[in-house]
Amino acid sequence: xxxxxxxxxxxxxxxxxxxxxxxxxxxxxxxxxxxxxxxxxxxxxxxxxxxxxxxxxxxxxxxxxxxxxxxxxxxxxxxxxxxxxxxxxxxxxxxxxxxxxxxxxxxxxx
Amino acid sequence: xxxxxxxxxxxxxxxxxxxxxxxxxxxxxxxxxxxxxxxxxxxxxxxxxxxxxxxxxxxxxxxxxxxxxxxxxxxxxxxxxxxxxxxxxxxxxxxxxxxxxxxxxxxxxxxxxxx
Numbered sequence: 001x002x003x004x005x006x007x008x009x010x011x012x013x014x015x016x017x018x019x020x021x022x023x024x025x026x027x028x029x030x031x032x033x034x035x036x037x038x039x040x041x042x043x044x045x046x047x048x049x050x051x052x053x054x055x056x057x058x059x060x061x062x063x064x065x066x067x068x069x070x071x072x073x074x075x076x077x078x079x080x081x082x083x084x085x086x087x088x089x090x091x092x093x094x095x096x097x098x099x100x101x102x103x104x105x106x107x108x109x110x
Numbered sequence: 111x112x113x114x115x116x117x118x119x120x121x122x123x124x125x126x127x128x129x130x131x132x133x134x135x136x137x138x139x140x141x142x143x144x145x146x147x148x149x150x151x152x153x154x155x156x157x158x159x160x161x162x163x164x165x166x167x168x169x170x171x172x173x174x175x176x177x178x179x180x181x182x183x184x185x186x187x188x189x190x191x192x193x194x195x196x197x198x199x200x201x202x203x204x205x206x207x208x209x210x211x212x213x214x215x216x217x218x219x220x221x222x223x224x225x
Contacts, residue, residue: 036216043114043203043216044154087153096207097144098214100154 018075022088025069116217133204139184140206
């Protein structure tokens with residue numbers, strides 16, 4: 001499994017865009033980049049995933065660098081409810097399990 | 111999105127007793143389910159992978175005789191913590207793999223406190 005590096009914590013003002021970086025320099029060619037978040041005392045919640053193209057859904061946007069060694073999750077208009085730990089996880093297509101790293105604790109401040 | 115439900119959401123038990131936690135996929139069939147454990151301020155740690163109708167595969171360092179996993183149907187997996195001790199107190203989370211397109215969905219978690 002590819003290893004990831006994420007900043008342990010970040011702060012963002014409510015209403016601003018939150019940009020969460022992830023380094024995955026050892027990612028394999030067939031591995032997608034998945035993002036999950038975990039709000040305190042809840043199970044992880046799927047956010048978005050991508051292979052090499054940028055992706056957008058109703059929750060967030062995912063920007064993947066051309067060399068695929070890093071990516072950025074963007075929450076365009078952060079709210080207080082976006083306060084959570086965000087995990088970036090490389091995972092091969094058809095791969096069974098998700099292996100969690102330490103993630104980034106994002107705090108949205110009023 | 112697909113829904114995975116865990117029960118109970120929290121449980122308190124005495125040391126030495128056994129506790130069963132259920133994980134159900136409510137609106138899809140899950141051939142594979144995963145069990146994680148999470149201690150305070152730590153990340154999720156994968157304990158085992160359970161496949162319907164077969165024995166679970168445990169991660170290194172996880173005692174299979176202590177954490178009994180049964181995946182009897184395509185919508186239900188159970189984790190039994192046998193002879194629980196205070197050090198087993200943790201947040202236990204299950205995940206179910208949707209057949210198509212193979213995405214993983216997580217339960218709400220079950221908090222176990224062993225006195």
